[in-house]
Amino acid sequence: xxxxxxxxxxxxxxxxxxxxxxxxxxxxxxxxxxxxxxxxxxxxxxxxxxxxxxxxxxxxxxxxxxxxxxxxxxxxxxxxxxxxxxxxxxxxxxxxxxxxxxxxxxxxxxxxxxxxxxxxxxxxxxxxxxxxxxxxxxxxxxxxxxxxxxxxxxxxxxxxxxxxxxxxxxxxxxxxxxxxxxxxxxxxxxxxxxxxxxxxxxxxxxxxxxxxxxxxxxxxxxxxxxxxxxxxxxxxxxxxxxxxxxxxxxxxxxxxxxxxxxxxxxxxxxxxxxxxxxxxxxxxxxxxxxxxxxxxxxxxxxxxxxxxxxxxxxxxxxxxxxxxxxxxxxxxxxxxxxxxxxxxxxxxxxxxxxxxxxxxxxxxxxxxxxxxxxxxxxxxxxxxxxxxxxxxxxxxxxxxxxxxxxxxxxxxxxxxxxxxxxxxxxxxxxxxxxxxxxxxxxxxxxxxxxxxxxxxxxxxxxxxxxxxxxxxxxxxxxxxxxxxxxxxxxxxxxxxxxxxxxxxxxxxxxxxxxxxxxxxxxxxxxx
Amino acid sequence: xxxxxxxxxxxxxxxxxxxxxxxxxxxxxxxxxxxxxxxxxxxxxxxxxxxxxxxxxxxxxxxxxxxxxxxxxxxxxxxxxxxxxxxxxxxxxxxxxxxxxxxxxxxxxxxxxxxxxxxxxxxxxxxxxxxxxxxxxxxxxxxxxxxxxxxxxxxxxxxxxxxxxxxxxxxxxxxxxxxxxxxxxxxxxxxxxxxxxxxxxxxxxxxxxxxxxxxxxxxxxxxxxxxxxxxxxxxxxxxxxxxxxxxxxxxxxxxxxxxxxxxxxxxxxxxxxxxxxxxxxxxxxxxxxxxxxxxxxxxxxxxxxxxxxxxxxxxxxxxxxxxxxxxxxxxxxxxxxxxxxxxxxxxxxxxxxxxxxxxxxxxxxxxxxxxxxxxxxxxxxxxxxxxxxxxxxxxxxxxx
Ligand SMILES: Cc1cc2nc3c(=O)[nH]c(=O)nc-3n(C[C@H](O)[C@H](O)[C@H](O)COP(=O)(O)OP(=O)(O)OC[C@H]3O[C@@H](n4cnc5c(N)ncnc54)[C@H](O)[C@@H]3O)c2cc1C
Numbered sequence: 001x002x003x004x005x006x007x008x009x010x011x012x013x014x015x016x017x018x019x020x021x022x023x024x025x026x027x028x029x030x031x032x033x034x035x036x037x038x039x040x041x042x043x044x045x046x047x048x049x050x051x052x053x054x055x056x057x058x059x060x061x062x063x064x065x066x067x068x069x070x071x072x073x074x075x076x077x078x079x080x081x082x083x084x085x086x087x088x089x090x091x092x093x094x095x096x097x098x099x100x101x102x103x104x105x106x107x108x109x110x111x112x113x114x115x116x117x118x119x120x121x122x123x124x125x126x127x128x129x130x131x132x133x134x135x136x137x138x139x140x141x142x143x144x145x146x147x148x149x150x151x152x153x154x155x156x157x158x159x160x161x162x163x164x165x166x167x168x169x170x171x172x173x174x175x176x177x178x179x180x181x182x183x184x185x186x187x188x189x190x191x192x193x194x195x196x197x198x199x200x201x202x203x204x205x206x207x208x209x210x211x212x213x214x215x216x217x218x219x220x221x222x223x224x225x226x227x228x229x230x231x232x233x234x235x236x237x238x239x240x241x242x243x244x245x246x247x248x249x250x251x252x253x254x255x256x257x258x259x260x261x262x263x264x265x266x267x268x269x270x271x272x273x274x275x276x277x278x279x280x281x282x283x284x285x286x287x288x289x290x291x292x293x294x295x296x297x298x299x300x301x302x303x304x305x306x307x308x309x310x311x312x313x314x315x316x317x318x319x320x321x322x323x324x325x326x327x328x329x330x331x332x333x334x335x336x337x338x339x340x341x342x343x344x345x346x347x348x349x350x351x352x353x354x355x356x357x358x359x360x361x362x363x364x365x366x367x368x369x370x371x372x373x374x375x376x377x378x379x380x381x382x383x384x385x386x387x388x389x390x391x392x393x394x395x396x397x398x399x400x401x402x403x404x405x406x407x408x409x410x411x412x413x414x415x416x417x418x419x420x421x422x423x424x425x426x427x428x429x430x431x432x433x434x435x436x437x438x439x440x441x442x443x444x445x446x447x448x449x450x451x452x453x454x455x456x457x458x459x460x461x462x463x464x465x466x467x468x469x470x471x472x473x474x475x476x477x478x479x480x481x482x483x484x485x486x487x488x489x490x491x492x493x494x495x496x497x498x499x500x501x502x503x504x505x506x507x508x509x510x511x512x513x514x515x516x517x518x519x520x521x522x523x524x525x526x527x
Numbered sequence: 528x529x530x531x532x533x534x535x536x537x538x539x540x541x542x543x544x545x546x547x548x549x550x551x552x553x554x555x556x557x558x559x560x561x562x563x564x565x566x567x568x569x570x571x572x573x574x575x576x577x578x579x580x581x582x583x584x585x586x587x588x589x590x591x592x593x594x595x596x597x598x599x600x601x602x603x604x605x606x607x608x609x610x611x612x613x614x615x616x617x618x619x620x621x622x623x624x625x626x627x628x629x630x631x632x633x634x635x636x637x638x639x640x641x642x643x644x645x646x647x648x649x650x651x652x653x654x655x656x657x658x659x660x661x662x663x664x665x666x667x668x669x670x671x672x673x674x675x676x677x678x679x680x681x682x683x684x685x686x687x688x689x690x691x692x693x694x695x696x697x698x699x700x701x702x703x704x705x706x707x708x709x710x711x712x713x714x715x716x717x718x719x720x721x722x723x724x725x726x727x728x729x730x731x732x733x734x735x736x737x738x739x740x741x742x743x744x745x746x747x748x749x750x751x752x753x754x755x756x757x758x759x760x761x762x763x764x765x766x767x768x769x770x771x772x773x774x775x776x777x778x779x780x781x782x783x784x785x786x787x788x789x790x791x792x793x794x795x796x797x798x799x800x801x802x803x804x805x806x807x808x809x810x811x812x813x814x815x816x817x818x819x820x821x822x823x824x825x826x827x828x829x830x831x832x833x834x835x836x837x838x839x840x841x842x843x844x845x846x847x848x849x850x851x852x853x854x855x856x857x858x859x860x861x862x863x864x865x866x867x868x869x870x871x872x873x874x875x876x877x878x879x880x881x882x883x884x885x886x887x888x889x890x891x892x893x894x895x896x897x898x899x900x901x902x903x904x905x906x907x908x909x910x911x912x913x914x915x916x917x918x919x920x921x922x923x924x925x926x927x
Binding site: 273276305309310311312313314315316317318319322483490 | 604608609629630659662663665666667809810812813814815
């Protein structure tokens with residue numbers, strides 16, 4: 001062995017200090033394990049980081065809102081005592097409507113701007129969707145059951161899921177089963193008249209997904225997002241002071257306080273195998289680290305195909321991993337502005353919230369059509385925040401930052417991102433200018449991160465939000481693939497803990513915590 | 528991959544380069560499809576052809592055997608992850624019989640691997656496997672091409688086969704050891720010869736360019752005239768292979784890629800091929816599943832049966848007792864062995880009844896002029912192969 005310093009041996013090595021890796025580290029350290037986290041990038045957080053994109057201007061470079069992080073996990077890790085502060089909580093949603101009318105979906109102003117019929121339908125719809133989401137909540141914090149086994153634990157878990165749905169009562173259960181496999185376009189058309197409302201609700205169903213509103217399964221993705229928010233128990237989207245990176249810094253402090261060691265700038269080259277089990281990792285520097293338990297926060301494709309390598313895996317398993325659909329479609333736009341952006345008809349309070357640019361379901365579907373054929377959307381849809389409206393520390397005094405998720409921007413752009421980048425950026429700016437006249441003139445600097453950029457910067461295969469599409473066939477007990485859906489993998493001692501696992505991506509930390517619990521269980525049994 | 532130029536919509540079955548010669552010798556017009564080719568089932572009578580295998584020399588057209596070329600820097604690690612045997616032990620110019628499994632350790636197919644030149648291998652198998660072979664190549668620097676149509680193949684088998692090849696002019700053929708590959712000139716043609724076969728007898732397989740096929744066939748027929756040479760079809764070969772204890776896909780096992788019902792897949796341990804599984808060579812597909820199976824012990828096993836009487840136990844169900852109360856397996860292949868003078872079969876038998884020497888009962892149905900009779904026959908689990916003559920391995924083989 002190259003280096004056998006006394007610190008070169010840990011109970012657990014975690015590859016990647018994304019938020020899930022950090023939650024996993026903290027949980028394992030609290031469970032009494034010696035833990036080392038190895039992060040390729042110079043800072044922790046993965047796709048939840050804050051970084052400077054223009055001199056003096058900082059932004060949450062990947063995820064920009066926290067809406068899925070469970071309150072109990074925040075408490076459990078005492079993040080507030082590790083430096084987490086909120087710049088905004090319970091942020092309202094404002095729908096940008098052409099012509100400057102205004103539609104608010106935030107807690108207090110909910111329904112403002114709707115016809116009485118739509119307002120009534122909206123409250124019925126939200127109540128029902130919340131009941132459905134609540135039925136799905138118990139799935140989140142559990143290890144998904146395995147299918148086709150005769151183990152009682154698996155059967156009970158499946159029964160419990162069925163029972164949750166049954167408990168909804170006959171009418172709701174029937175409705176859930178009816179809409180469960182539908183597309184969100186049809187669902188919203190059934191319920192509402194307002195194009196803006198339908199656009200806004202439809203956007204939530206496809207944000208970060210490889211779908212348009214007419215794609216099958218989009219009601220499921222919407223319910224799933226709602227269930228995640230419901231499980232979080234939070235009052236709505238929130239913004240940590242200092243951006244999502246500051247949130248991950250607090251996670252890292254919590255992990256360190258529990259005893260975990262975190263090293264950044266330490267990319268892992270490969271997972272070492274001895275006697276058919278994971279035995280540690282080798283860093284790109286050549287350094288060797290021994291650990292009987294290796295947990296990967298990297299996406300499943302990277303973990304299995306690159307870090308471990310197919311020669312330690314069976315062909316059928318590799319075939320399934322190779323088929324994981326993980327091509328990102330969401331780009332990220334960062335603008336440095338010399339004044340606060342003004343959106344027609346949107347109040348100052350609105351700018352402190354979440355702004356949705358999706359004029360109608362047709363708008364989203366048309367935007368998606370481009371992506372199907374390898375083009376970026378000519379008129380993209382967006383989720384926009386102005387982080388500096390809540391947190392002036394992110395920009396020089398009086399100046400501002402705009403952060404937007406821009407869809408759709410396919411990972412494998414047909415024309416290539418070399419020439420496509422500027423044209424895609426222009427399309428996004430044109431779209432914004434329509435709702436915020438004069439915005440262009442206030443731009444000091446602009447940055448567009450394509451999925452390919454995010455793959456390079458955050459190490460996520462395909463630059464995919466969830467490390468792999470969240471869809472019926474890559475969901476729950478088949479996520480990421482059968483044979484690795486319980487955080488364990490075919491190789492003893494190797495575990496997964498990232499967004500590629502159940503319950504998927506978004507900054508929620510549940511995959512990290514579930515994985516840690518599974519590791520604790522396995523190592524207890526074998527101890 | 529080579530594109531076939533044959534207009535398949537007009538003629539679904541291809542003709543092998545030996546087809547015209549086979550057609551000319553066929554007396555009973557008995558052809559069957561095999562892997563996309565039309566091939567001979569019987570030329571004259573099955574018995575006549577079978578006895579030529581055991582007493583003289585036979586020609587059998589092997590061209591439809593599916594062949595893949597495997598080359599590239601990772602060819603060896605690739606093959607070692609694919610099959611259960613340690614291919615690193617395969618020396619240049621040698622052939623190894625191998626099986627490959629899916630993740631569950633169930634057999635996808637069996638076949639032979641030829642180590643042709645440093646870094647280049649050939650896989651010969653009964654069925655097309657390209658998708659499995661390509662998926663197995665993910666992450667390996669290896670090239671895989673199907674070369675079935677580029678290589679004509681002829682099995683030359685029987686006690687006088689070495690003498691026939693010598694008479695054909697293949698100098699030094701008698702030095703070729705079992706599972707060895709040699710390269711010979713025959714006039715302007717180049718022949719690759721491996722001492723392999725499916726008969727369990729002395730025999731060789733000749734691999735050549737399709738253009739050489741007819742010349743080689745004619746040369747062999749001339750060289751073998753005084754040594755009883757005869758073209759044979761699949762029926763006669765089937766009798767010989769059962770005597771030799773070889774398995775036939777879709778008869779003795781169904782590929783795990785094709786089974787639909789649960790419990791129909793077979794592992795190499797169940798098929799009595801445990802000797803092909805090397806747990807010490809590093810990882811291969813199915814290893815973890817097979818290890819578990821090893822620890823638990825196989826639930827059933829393919830064995831040889833010696834059955835009382837002379838009625839082949841085709842498709843017979845097997846029981847623990849002559850009352851037929853407890854079913855414990857079934858026969859997959861059965862013949863009256865003309866050489867052993869025994870009523871033999873290959874059968875899948877449940878644990879623990881597959882132990883050597885144990886007695887089982889075969890429920891044999893006999894059709895006697897349209898009247899079905901049932902006979903419960905005592906059978907004993909015996910060693911395979913049933914027939915393995917000295918001459919199969921002798922180097923040099925006897926002169927004729
Ligand atoms: C454009 C965009 C916008 C988003 N917006 C939101 C949002 O507003 N709200 C929200 O909740 N979610 C959002 N998401 C989703 C969210 O960012 C991700 O799902 C989440 O960050 C994934 O976290 P993770 O810890 O599982 O993985 P990651 O954050 O991807 O972390 C994996 C870590 O592993 C490291 N790594 C990989 N390979 C190696 C190696 N070989 N050696 C060492 N380290 C390695 C990486 O560097 C990385 O730090 C967004 C995603 C995208 C792409």
